Amino acid sequence: xxxxxxxTPRSHFPPGPKPLPIIGNIFDLTTTELWLTxxxxxxxxxxxxxxxxxxxxxxxxxxxxxxxxxxxxxxxVYSDKPHLVMAGxxxxxxxxxxxxxxxDRARRQRKLMQKAFGSGVISRYHGxxxxxxxxxxxxxxxxxxxxxxxxxxxxLFKYRIDDLSYLISRYIGGFTLLxxxxxxxxxxxxxxxxxxxxxxxxxxxxxxSGGGIWPVDIFPALKRLPIWFxxxxxKRNAVIWKAKMEEFVDRPxxxxxxxxxxxxxxxxxxxxxxxxAKSSDASDTTQNAEKPTKQxxxxxxxxxxxxxxxxxxxxxxDIRWTANSMYSASIDTVVTVLSHFILAMVQHPDVLARAQTxxxxxxxxxxRLPTFEDRASLPYCDAxxxxxxxxxxxxxxxxxxxxxxxxxxxxxxIPKGALIFGNIWAILRDATLxxxxxxxxxxxxxxxxxxxxxxxxxxPRAYVFGFGRRRCPGNHLVDxxxxxxxxxxxxxxxxxxxxxxxxxEIEPVVKFENSVFRSVxxxxxx
Ligand code: HEM
Numbered sequence: 166x167x168x169x170x171x172x173t174p175r176s177h178f179p180p181g182p183k184p185l186p187i188i189g190n191i192f193d194l195t196t197t198e199l200w201l202t203x204x205x206x207x208x209x210x211x212x213x214x215x216x217x218x219x220x221x222x223x224x225x226x227x228x229x230x231x232x233x234x235x236x237x238x239x240x241x242v243y244s245d246k247p248h249l250v251m252a253g254x255x256x257x258x259x260x261x262x263x264x265x266x267x268x269d270r271a272r273r274q275r276k277l278m279q280k281a282f283g284s285g286v287i288s289r290y291h292g293x294x295x296x297x298x299x300x301x302x303x304x305x306x307x308x309x310x311x312x313x314x315x316x317x318x319x320x321l322f323k324y325r326i327d328d329l330s331y332l333i334s335r336y337i338g339g340f341t342l343l344x345x346x347x348x349x350x351x352x353x354x355x356x357x358x359x360x361x362x363x364x365x366x367x368x369x370x371x372x373x374s375g376g377g378i379w380p381v382d383i384f385p386a387l388k389r390l391p392i393w394f395x396x397x398x399x400k401r402n403a404v405i406w407k408a409k410m411e412e413f414v415d416r417p418x419x420x421x422x423x424x425x426x427x428x429x430x431x432x433x434x435x436x437x438x439x440x441x442a443k444s445s446d447a448s449d450t451t452q453n454a455e456k457p458t459k460q461x462x463x464x465x466x467x468x469x470x471x472x473x474x475x476x477x478x479x480x481x482x483d484i485r486w487t488a489n490s491m492y493s494a495s496i497d498t499v500v501t502v503l504s505h506f507i508l509a510m511v512q513h514p515d516v517l518a519r520a521q522t523x524x525x526x527x528x529x530x531x532x533r534l535p536t537f538e539d540r541a542s543l544p545y546c547d548a549x550x551x552x553x554x555x556x557x558x559x560x561x562x563x564x565x566x567x568x569x570x571x572x573x574x575x576x577x578x579i580p581k582g583a584l585i586f587g588n589i590w591a592i593l594r595d596a597t598l599x600x601x602x603x604x605x606x607x608x609x610x611x612x613x614x615x616x617x618x619x620x621x622x623x624x625p626r627a628y629v630f631g632f633g634r635r636r637c638p639g640n641h642l643v644d645x646x647x648x649x650x651x652x653x654x655x656x657x658x659x660x661x662x663x664x665x666x667x668x669x670e671i672e673p674v675v676k677f678e679n680s681v682f683r684s685v686x687x688x689x690x691x
Contacts, residue, residue, distance in 0.1 A: 177578040179213035179224060181206065181300050190223075191217035198677060200561035200590035203227075207591045213577060221585035225562075227591040229598075229622060232255045236566060236587060236632035244634040245567040245586055250388055251379035252372050255403035257410050260482065262490035263557075263564055267634070269354050270483070277487045278638040281345070281434045287641045290344060291537045294646050297343070298653050299534070301336040305329070306658070327381050329507065333650070334362065337499040340646065341492045346417045347424065347433030348503060357417050364413040365496055367406050369680065414489040434491075440482050442477075460667045495639055498559055501682045502647055507559030509549075509605045510660040511673055516607060517660060535652040537645070546652050548607035553651075555625035556605045561590035561683050589628045598623070661690045 193202070193216060206214045207227040213332045214225040226232045237242050245267040253259035262278070265271040280286070338358050339350040348357055379399060381387040392400045424430035425439060473481070510517045523545045528535060540547065565584040572579045579585075594602045599609065614618065621627060625642070630637035637643075654660070662670040673687040 179215040179524050179577040181215040225586045227588045232587050242570045242631040244570045250381045257407040260486040274487045284641045297340050334496045335499045341495050345434045345488050347431030396636045420484045423639045443585045473631040501559045550612035552607040556628050563576045563587035
């Protein structure tokens, strides 16, 4: 039965729109851009909102205080992830880091990612990022044939954001493939990048569309229906998608193993961990391995299965899935942030001009491209980057966390199993924190009026990467690589509105997609 009918009176839940009997607030949730709806609720219900879908509680945390009090300070019970039958179990995504239940495995995975992309190691990749950003720029300006060389920052091709998304995903995907797997993308039809593209499309537009909640997640009994049963097409799809996801995880990983065996592996996240594991094998230091589950065994290639210890199997799976998670989590997110940047530049030629003037002064007549050494001398460009993160809000409702114990916060009851959404949108659009919040205003980051602690809380980086023990492990990488792409584009390109036949500028028609990421579509010119 429903817990609140017996033990806890409904009035003790955080406030929220009134649910219908049984189905709850389903109809309150089905609007486009759910974050806009959730934002409206904050006006009526304040710092926390509660809604439910059938018996599943959804809790939106709408203020920095509520978010940090729960997701940070009570991280021990607010760091689990929803158990998704369809996405996790049936489609095999349960080992991806963003879906991993909170516990030993999640902690091991995060430790590995910390090694790869923790704040202390990012500067090691600066050279590589600078190197990889060059082909990105040249692909950008050479893809359409009409480049006009006599203009320094030159204009004049028509783009749809999709064309650019493609190039950005090649850049960030290529970079991650190199760092994580030691694979260098050389051609336009790289098999690993093509596979990633196909799989990310399946993941975000098929498996996780609608927040990843399928009827079978609400009625788990559906999964026991036989596959031929009418209406069970989700199970047939799941079989196909699961095979694809496994290929996505296994192929680049097996590539590294092959390269190691041949003695030709380029040093990478995976190769270094595998080599370290091999050399510590002799001294046998691993402890506390989980018992190998069916899943673990199934993941293993036949030739090695027989002589692997449970510890080896565990480590092998940790590396395999962590590598894929970093690779797959980096692509759509970075594309989204850069699309927001371009949109802001198209809509604010004055900001573009000021950023370019600053760059010109620093880069001088040499007309070289910017590097990380220049960052400290480019405060306005940095402000443009910070404001892009605040204004764009790439993941407006964060990824849901799941609370593992009944909890009470300021007199409100939060039931075990509730999904908790950090309402990042509500915070970054809060006029008391960021006056005139809809406006794109880099100036707001130029004068320091707060002490260090307040400043840190005010910085959009405290929000856009999520919270507590699940906070995005790629955040330091993003701060470097996205900054570099932005200033490289500012240094070499003009970004303009489209024009009609008679040369008159057209306001971009902007369309946001209703999904986990705040993807945006529009046209512009470079
Ligand atoms: C601008 C780009 C990015 C944004 C805005 C972003 C944002 C986020 C957010 C909001 C979360 C959810 C955090 C939470 O549950 O509280 C997350 C998780 C994650 N991100 Fe990112 N991310 C970006 C790029 C990257 C990159 C480049 C990587 C590569 C290392 C990455 C890897 C991950 C992983 C593995 C998770 C799951 C962490 C976990 O559940 O423990 N992200 N990211």
